[in-house]
Amino acid sequence: MTEFLQALILGLLIGGVYALLASGLTLIFGVMNVINIAHGAFLILAAFVTWSLWRETGLDPLAAIVVLTPLMFAFGWLLYNATIRPIRRAPPAASVLLTFGLALFIEGLMGEIWGNTSHSVRPGYFTESFQIGEIFLPKAQVYGGLVAICVLASLYLVLTRSWLGRAIRASAVNPQGAELVGVKVASVAALTFAIGVASAGAGGAIASVLYPFLPGSHYQWIARLLGIIVLGGMGSLPGAVIGALCLGVAELMTVTYIGPEWATGVPYLFVFVVLLLRPQGILGMRLRQDVATA
């Protein structure tokens, strides 16, 4: 029972971090109909930058979020305008291939800069734990999960309470309609992509403490995030949160009861099962398609 409770709580904490990362991915998909395969690479990039900051200045990885979020926001905005904007009217496959190319490029770049060895960020509290009864909760995971939830909450506030948030949601639901009522959809898309990448920045900083990483880790991360948004329903933010919590718990349960080497398989299983049984995911909706496309 203790084992189960521990796995559950840790799974939920990790799930909070996953939720933050998957929100960016699902947001980009919802507004732009782009599956950003480079999302995992963005977050590993953020993790490496966090590592360098921690190494050079001793900056706490969780505090590094303050630096990384604006940095990755700018990076995302530039990248969108340089690469994705020109192909926004191309068939959807183009953006998948493009972001896949970006992911490989960033992986190679990170390998050149930081080398292809495993890195991890270990602040002072890294080895400490909270103890509640017989349950041990590593401080890094608790802090990481809580910070992720805070960042996620502020993302929600932006999306639900600001003009930009309304513009983003309007662009997601009906781009032509949004354009008609004065929303510059292309600019909103750039901002959305930047916000998505910024959330990968924040999430990457947190993830750098939780898991060791190397440039090639981005495949595992993107698989995880894709599993989450497929489960939650592609484009749905609440779906991403639910999917993330499910995956966090499922992974921890797999580690506890089946074996850590199979944990990476959980997202793939999610993808296959969901696409077979309920392709629209938990919160996704299947819409009328006959009038949606011209």
Added chain:
Amino acid sequence: MTDAGATAVAEGTLKGGGGSPSQAPSKALRSPWTAVVAVAVLFLAAFPVLSDDLYYQNMFILSMVFAIGAVGLNVITGYAGYVSLGQGAFIGLGAYTLGICVNDIGGSPWVWVPVAGLLAGAVAALLGVVAMRARGHAFVILTIAFLFLLQLLATNWDELTNGTGGITPPLPTWSVEYQNWPYYYSLMGLLALSLLMSWWIRRTKFGMGLIAIREDEDKAATVGVSTPTYKILAFAASAVFVGMAGAIYGYYIAFIDPLGMFNILLSVQIILSLLIGGRATLWGPVLGAFLIEWLNETSNNEFGGGNARLLIFGGLLTLVVLFLPQGIIPTVGGWIERWRTRGKAGLAGERLSGIDLRERAAPAPAAPAASAAPLLEVKGLEKRFGGVCAVDGASFTVPEGSITALIGPNGSGKTTVFNLIGGTMAAQAGEVWFDGRRIDGPPWARAHRGLGRTFQITRLFGEMTVLENVVAPLREFHVGLLNANAVSGREAGRAEELLDFVGMRKYRDVRASALSYGQQKLVELAQILMLDPKLIMLDEPAGGINPTLIERIGEMIRELNSRGKTFLIVEHNMPFVLGLCNPVLVLARGQTIASGAPDEIQKDPKVLDAYLGEDFRLEQPVGA
């Protein structure tokens, strides 16, 4: 309107003759291309005999592995439009099959090559089953998950795969004198078989169905293309030879491990081969594969591999998507075509041919004979979208031989009713009876039964020519049909008659996406006439087109009706409906609230209420 055309339409006469679809660009390219290809093939075949340079032999062997992968990928990505990032997985699957079978069961490794191919094909078909419900992005995600899942299995299933330790197949038994010839020539044979398959697919109904799926999968289903069968066959076809090539590849490099065999870079190189050479072309994937393998060697030799390969291939993928989306062969073909046709005006702005604007008083629509049996009967149809009840127990009948209208305010559920009848959507309750039998199958089965429909916003297969669009519908399906010519002379003849009937014959060889909206409506009508349907359902035939064309469409409908076609028409243009249709059915809030002759409907208070609302009658009529 030519009477001969109309007769053919109504009676389904199949006249011979007529042209085959024009393939102007490829014809123009044929002679130089043939020579280039022949020289390249001869060179490749003679190379190991003429030169004992193992470095280049190795390069050609790897090029051929990529080429086989890319030709296979072309079947689903190029023809059917399903992008896969997991094509490399079939190479790994083939290699592992050979490695495991030869070590655990024994025998010659060559025996296991076809087994590897069959297994790869079967797994791909299974993937196709899952993909029946996953399109576009969901499918891409599925292929990534598939690749990683196989890698994970190869890594963790120690008893079978020896995990990260990998498998070493037995060393070759032939004389050193023959170097790598057996690998080389067997791969060359496989490449030839793959290309033969690709060529066959392109020229048959199978390939045409796949292209229709690529252009618009739902639409393809409504014109009789049994999409799951096509997709599953295409998936299997895309993997069989790749699995065999993978087996030979594993035997050749003599070490089969999870990281090498399920490396995502392998998939990237296969995709790049296809993209660079040109999707949906025969030789593009081969050309691309040789270029990519050359680049692969260069990046290993000049830049030390590793991260440099990632930078080069990642960067290249990005650049190709941005700057060479068509690939080399279509781009060069396009230049040649533009050069050839320079100074000639296009057809797109021409007047429609065959318009005959004789002043004639249209007869008032005749009521259907009292004895007319219902051709279509809808009973208690229901469809909800979340909380919205779009169709709420709609029931009506369409008498055989009538032109029946289905009208109603915006949002009353007309198009949803169409989708339910056509099978594009599944109803939550209710029955549809057609021609005396209940229908509840998929859209293509309903199309085979004689149900044809158009869409509110025209949905032609944009990349196909007008003629190909009209020929694409299938009135039946059986496996033998897949082998039939994509456009037979008979069909082309009939399609031309139909195009003549709608006045679009001149546009035969124009790409459908280049037509105006009104022209697309006419072609879409000709397209469903190809099905020779008993019931023709038109969704807003008069919407968004000019008055002359509206009149012309009305005439065509009358003409077809007089030759026995029954119509069900959704339309907002009231003069058009009232002058053409009888009976008229009125739908409001998902229910049929009235039906009858046009003049009855015009006076029906319930109809006025549905259209104009309660308030309208409380006020004094304006100008009264």
